[in-house]
Amino acid sequence: MKANNNIIIVTLYDGYEYDSKLRTGFGFSCLVKIGGKSLLFDTGSESQTLPYSMQQLKIKPEEVEIVVLSHSRGDHTGGLRGFFNANGHKAKVAL
Helix, strand or coil: CCCCCEEEEEECCCCCCCCCCCCCCCEEEEEEECCCCCEEEEECCCHHHHHHHHHHCCCCCCCCCEEEECCCCCHHCCHHHHHHHHHHCEEEEEC
């Protein structure tokens, strides 16, 4: 069996506009895909921005298995509520 060692990182939330179809905001979030698994690293500061960006990029929130938070400041955790509403509260959180 061949291992899938590809790592894909997609920025979902950031303070500067790099993709005009995504919203910007204070904070950061990215999706990391590795070995068929998806994890969300941080959630930005606003509940509406992260799910909007995921929708624009056709990323299904319910497929995210774990949320990793770098630290507890609002610019990295503020999007948790919006994400979990879109995810159906399925993902686990790691600090």
